[in-house]
Amino acid sequence: MPLAPLFRPIDVAPAYQKVADAIEREIVNGRIKPGDPIGTEHDLVRQFGVNRSTIREGIRVLEEGGLIRRDSSRRLHACLPRYSKLASRLSRALVLHEVTFRELYEASMTLEVASIEGAVERATDENLAELADNLMRSEAVVGDPALLAECDAEFHVLVAKASQNRVLQLAREPAAQLFYPTTEMIVTGVAEGGPRLVAAHRHLIDAIRRRDREAGVLWTRRHLQDWRRGFEKIASLDRSVEHMYMEHAQAARRR
Amino acid sequence: MPLAPLFRPIDVAPAYQKVADAIEREIVNGRIKPGDPIGTEHDLVRQFGVNRSTIREGIRVLEEGGLIRRDSSRRLHACLPRYSKLASRLSRALVLHEVTFRELYEASMTLEVASIEGAVERATDENLAELADNLMRSEAVVGDPALLAECDAEFHVLVAKASQNRVLQLAREPAAQLFYPTTEMIVTGVAEGGPRLVAAHRHLIDAIRRRDREAGVLWTRRHLQDWRRGFEKIASLDRSVEHMYMEHAQAARRR
DNA sequence: TGCTGTCCCTTTGTCCGACAAAGTTAGAGC
């Protein structure tokens, strides 16, 4: 029988962590709003009563977490964490955990179908305009796998955006970021890949415009199955995502 | 007509960022494997030829990103980023973006249904044993909303784990973390909430064991609809997730 | 033998002071 707990574990966090936590708390509970300035390092030195080096370590933590940024003049201010930056953290984690393409495919099937359902139900005219613009640009680069893959990635981001569900938007992003580089490979390797991709996008936009849920789901499924078939021509679905893909995610994060 | 690009944009990143990037690169492309030691700060000072303060700022970045940790003796080593830690970053972002409970509910409906489908298809005996154990513990604390909510959160993590799809596992986590505190409130407020919750879990385990997909989906839907009905008794689904919820996510992250 | 306490070395967390480069501000000059 263990002894009755007489003492609570005492909180021994290094000072830089406490600095970061203190600022984080003010941001997440709204006392510091996104866009508000945080003050200079010297200000923080005075407020927290610790050395500037300590403050700077705390700032790095918050910066990496996406809670604060430095503007053009390098001054600190709070900001809304950006989905794509956070998502590339997750993509990185998925790569390190060596998830398989099958897992990516299965999860994406779920997430993209949910996105299109939301989009069919709630897309605005502005969403549709963005999608149409994307389609035009896709048609123009149908012969260039790299650019087309980029357009494809953007297309699905726009569909998710049209769903008006930011949780979904965020949830689909990590897997999508890992898809992107493979799309390029597939379009390169499969002759009719580019035109089929663009055709699927056209049908999807059409389904959204007509609020035709069945068609939206159907074409999303086909679109992903096309990806799958293309991928299986060059590799096994059970292969794990390779480290090389991280290059893309890293580049995306820095943007 | 712009001039032909004669120069590439040069990479002007601060030194601490370059240190972090260099170490990150080695980890994500596998030259440093999870668990490998990184070396002491002094080692890194020698290797990179910069000051220890600079090294330390770079380390903070990687630490926050979950790529490296300090073990009990505070020595640095590479590690696999933990889903729950990353997910709490995302939860934090969702709170700051002020997503509504409706968005959470809709996305979770999709993600939890997908999880149970995967679990029904692929759960192992070990997964089932963990779920059964969770159920037992839930039954024991059915009268204590806080503990029951904790069990409920764990239950759904286990279902996602049983789906054997780590992408799904990761995708559902951020939303789930925001659900958790509300579950406690609902079980407190609705008299029959606790027993219904446990009953749903029992049916879900049963469905997984019998590999009965229909039943799994059905009971997952009911379970979530129960949550929704309970929630609507105390607030509107269109209310945005409040900053106070972050307290829970923060606590979870530190674990 | 197995446990304990001690000394020494390493490592981390923190502090101080310093300086160049880049950005900001205020004022002079037109």
Add this chain to the structure above:
DNA sequence: GCTCTAACTTTGTCGGACAAAGGGACAGCA
């Protein structure tokens, strides 16, 4: 009113310093 310049501020980096905590070796003791 506008531009240009000269302070001033802020950041990024550096060097060195020191206390506290851990790890390891070693002696002392049951």
